[in-house]
Amino acid sequence: MKDSPQDSKEYLQKRAFFDSLLTIYGRKPVLEALEDLSLPVHKLHLADSNRRDQLIARMEQLATERQIEIARWDRKGLSRISKNARQDQGVALDLALPHYGTTEAFLAEQSARKEKTKYELLALDGITNPQNLGMIIRSACAGGMDGIILPRKGCAQIDPLVIKASTGTLFKMRILRCEKLASALTEFQQQGVRICGLSSHAQQTLSDLGGDAPTIFVLGNETRGVSEEVARQCTQLLRIPMHNNVESLNVAVTAALISFRHQR
Amino acid sequence: MKDSPQDSKEYLQKRAFFDSLLTIYGRKPVLEALEDLSLPVHKLHLADSNRRDQLIARMEQLATERQIEIARWDRKGLSRISKNARQDQGVALDLALPHYGTTEAFLAEQSARKEKTKYELLALDGITNPQNLGMIIRSACAGGMDGIILPRKGCAQIDPLVIKASTGTLFKMRILRCEKLASALTEFQQQGVRICGLSSHAQQTLSDLGGDAPTIFVLGNETRGVSEEVARQCTQLLRIPMHNNVESLNVAVTAALISFRHQR
Numbered sequence: 406m407k408d409s410p411q412d413s414k415e416y417l418q419k420r421a422f423f424d425s426l427l428t429i430y431g432r433k434p435v436l437e438a439l440e441d442l443s444l445p446v447h448k449l450h451l452a453d454s455n456r457r458d459q460l461i462a463r464m465e466q467l468a469t470e471r472q473i474e475i476a477r478w479d480r481k482g483l484s485r486i487s488k489n490a491r492q493d494q495g496v497a498l499d500l501a502l503p504h505y506g507t508t509e510a511f512l513a514e515q516s517a518r519k520e521k522t523k524y525e526l527l528a529l530d531g532i533t534n535p536q537n538l539g540m541i542i543r544s545a546c547a548g549g550m551d552g553i554i555l556p557r558k559g560c561a562q563i564d565p566l567v568i569k570a571s572t573g574t575l576f577k578m579r580i581l582r583c584e585k586l587a588s589a590l591t592e593f594q595q596q597g598v599r600i601c602g603l604s605s606h607a608q609q610t611l612s613d614l615g616g617d618a619p620t621i622f623v624l625g626n627e628t629r630g631v632s633e634e635v636a637r638q639c640t641q642l643l644r645i646p647m648h649n650n651v652e653s654l655n656v657a658v659t660a661a662l663i664s665f666r667h668q669r
Numbered sequence: 670m671k672d673s674p675q676d677s678k679e680y681l682q683k684r685a686f687f688d689s690l691l692t693i694y695g696r697k698p699v700l701e702a703l704e705d706l707s708l709p710v711h712k713l714h715l716a717d718s719n720r721r722d723q724l725i726a727r728m729e730q731l732a733t734e735r736q737i738e739i740a741r742w743d744r745k746g747l748s749r750i751s752k753n754a755r756q757d758q759g760v761a762l763d764l765a766l767p768h769y770g771t772t773e774a775f776l777a778e779q780s781a782r783k784e785k786t787k788y789e790l791l792a793l794d795g796i797t798n799p800q801n802l803g804m805i806i807r808s809a810c811a812g813g814m815d816g817i818i819l820p821r822k823g824c825a826q827i828d829p830l831v832i833k834a835s836t837g838t839l840f841k842m843r844i845l846r847c848e849k850l851a852s853a854l855t856e857f858q859q860q861g862v863r864i865c866g867l868s869s870h871a872q873q874t875l876s877d878l879g880g881d882a883p884t885i886f887v888l889g890n891e892t893r894g895v896s897e898e899v900a901r902q903c904t905q906l907l908r909i910p911m912h913n914n915v916e917s918l919n920v921a922v923t924a925a926l927i928s929f930r931h932q933r
Contacts, residue, residue: 540919549912577913612932646932648813649841655804658925661918665926668876668910 424507424582427500427563428486430493432460434565438498439467444576445501448474452483452495464496489564502576508554508583512592515619523617527660528554528600530586530635531626535561539570540657541624542578546571548664552579554621556586559632586623590638593621600639602631603663605653607642611666614643622663627656688771688846691764691827692750694757696724698829702762703731708840709765712738716747716759728760753828766840772818772847776856779883787881791924792818792864794850794899795890799825803834804921805888806842810835812928816843818885820850823896850887854902857885864903866895867927869917871906875930878907886927888920 426447429438438444449468455461468475484490487497515522527545532538538561545553561567568575583589590600601614602623614620623639625631631639645654645662654662690711693702702708713732719725732739748754751761779786791809796802802825809817825831832839847853854864865878866887878884887903889895895903909918909926918926 540922543915544918544922546913547911547915547918572917574913574915577915610932645929647811649810649838651807651811651838651841653836654811654925655807655921657919658804658808658922661922661925662929665909668874 421506421510422501424510425501425503425505427502427505428488428497429500429563429565429568430487430489430497431565432494432496434568435496435498436460436464436467438500439464439471439473442471445503446471446473447499447501448476450476450478450483450486450497450499452478452480452493454480455495461496492565500576502580504577504579506579506581508581508589508592511552511579511581512596515596521619524551524619526550526552526554526581526621527663528586528590528621528623529556529560530623530631531559531629532624532656533559533561533626535564535566536570537561537627537655537657538563539567539572539575541660542567542571542580543574544657544661545664546574546578548661549667550578550664552581554581554583554586554589556583556589558585587632587634587638590621590623590635594638594640599641602636602639602642603644603659604630604636604642605644607644609641609643611643611645611663624656624659627653685770685774686765688774689765689767689769691766691769692752692761693764693827693829693832694751694753694761695829696728696758696760698832699760699762700724700728700731702764703728703735703737706735709767710735710737711763711765712740714740714742714747714750714761714763716742716744716757718744719759725760756829764840766844768841768843770843770845772845772853772856775816775843775845776860779860785883788815788883790814790816790818790845790885791927792850792854792885792887793820793824794887794895795823795893796888796920797823797825797890799828799830800834801825801891801919801921802827803831803836803839805924806831806835806844807838808921808925809928810838810842812925813931814842814928816845818845818847818850818853820847820853822849851896851898851902854885854887854899857883858902858904863905866900866903866906867908867923868894868900868906869908871908873905873907875907875909875927888923891917891920 429435483495483497487493527550542553594600599618599620601620623631623635693699747759747761751757791814806817858864863882863884865884887895887899
């Protein structure tokens with residue numbers, strides 16, 4: 406026996422907490438997040454090299470008022486945290502987002518349920534444009550999707566540009582992280598989840614999709630579409646019928662048409 | 670009697686031709702348009718100050734092959750044509766787009782019909798972001814809208830950025846120009862057209878909208894929404910119901926949800 410059940414539970418809770426951390430950076434995004442009392446902030450990171458101007462003073466004041474830990478680093482230490490030395494402006498902030506987790510944790514949660522629930526997720530395959538990523542999150546959140554699978558490989562990562570384009574909805578949306586999308590989808594498939602790849606070449610259309618099994622809609626790169634490796638994990642392909650021989654839609658628009666399709 | 674009917678018809682045809690002209694500028698957009706044989710090009714404009722490099726030589730060659738008139742101007746003359754001296758790079762091109770016209774001509778065409786047809790248009794009120802304008806055109810074209818009303822006042826104008834964001838759909842979509850949107854809408858209203866303003870405060874939802882009268886959907890500025898002056902011309906207001914207390918959608922996403930709403 407490796408762990409007593411309690412230890413194991415503690416370990417899982419700790420791990421879930423670290424999985425829920427999202428680090429943002431840059432003076433304006435960090436200040437805005439500190440000012441937003443609805444956001445659960447974990448830790449403020451400051452570089453020693455920062456000139457102590459009004460903005461930094463305001464961040465320190467807000468952190469103190471909110472009883473948020475402040476960590477101080479040399480320039481190099483801070484860039485290890487922000488992972489973006491060029492744009493962090495000497496400032497980073499860890500958010501502990503309750504809706505931010507992993508596909509693994511989500512699947513474990515679903516298996517633990519007695520009754521299967523119907524859920525709908527978007528999965529992003531090679532979405533590299535931060536503007537599009539932000540708009541996808543915004544549309545999916547407004548349309549009531551249950552989550553977005555965002556792999557660490559091959560997609561834009563959440564940064565100030567994405568947060569801005571999501572107009573704050575990032576903090577409400579369930580974001581499920583995984584390493585590689587294809588591997589994560591295999592696990593969903595094994596649990597009986599339908600994996601629908603969006604493709605302009607598909608026979609079946611989005612509105613043909615019936616039934617109420619849990620479903621994942623895979624959105625591919627705007628130029629290349631869904632990658633071959635990911636397409637192999639799809640249980641079906643769907644297209645959105647278009648007029649005037651238009652070949653494709655902006656990926657955030659596709660996300661919206663999927664997310665809002667239950668409204669006639 | 671001012672004109673014989675024939676003169677008047679000739680005059681109207683000439684006028685319709687000039688209303689159909691769209692001037693684009695910049696070396697890449699102009700070269701791409703010249704290379705696209707499906708685009709009806711009227712005239713190529715070149716500044717004398719251009720260095721005669723490969724790109725210019727290729728444009729001249731294409732124009733000669735396609736029997737397109739080349740007009741040569743001094744720098745100032747060219748900027749009067751491009752209306753954008755900063756970005757024209759000494760090159761402009763008049764396209765004669767069959768789908769490009771005025772609200773006036775469209776209304777005259779509709780009155781001339783014996784049977785009323787049902788049509789659906791988008792009208793843009795204060796859409797200033799070229800990226801959004803291009804995406805709206807793309808979505809509306811793919812969704813099968815019958816046209817887009819684009820006022821000269823208060824909206825982004827069609828430029829290379831918009832053409833790029835529309836991914837070529839601009840050349841397929843019926844674009845109806847007018848001076849001020851509010852005045853144009855008054856004329857539609859007088860012909861019994863429903864004018865639906867999109868507003869997050871509306872009681873009625875988009876899916877409540879029944880009937881099959883001709884309809885115009887008015888999209889407002891992303892921050893301020895539909896302007897007061899234009900809202901006064903609306904016969905009804907509609908909202909798109911949203912989850913998670915999301916307040917608004919990207920305007921191009923809204924355009925897509927309207928344009929594709931006939932697909933279940």
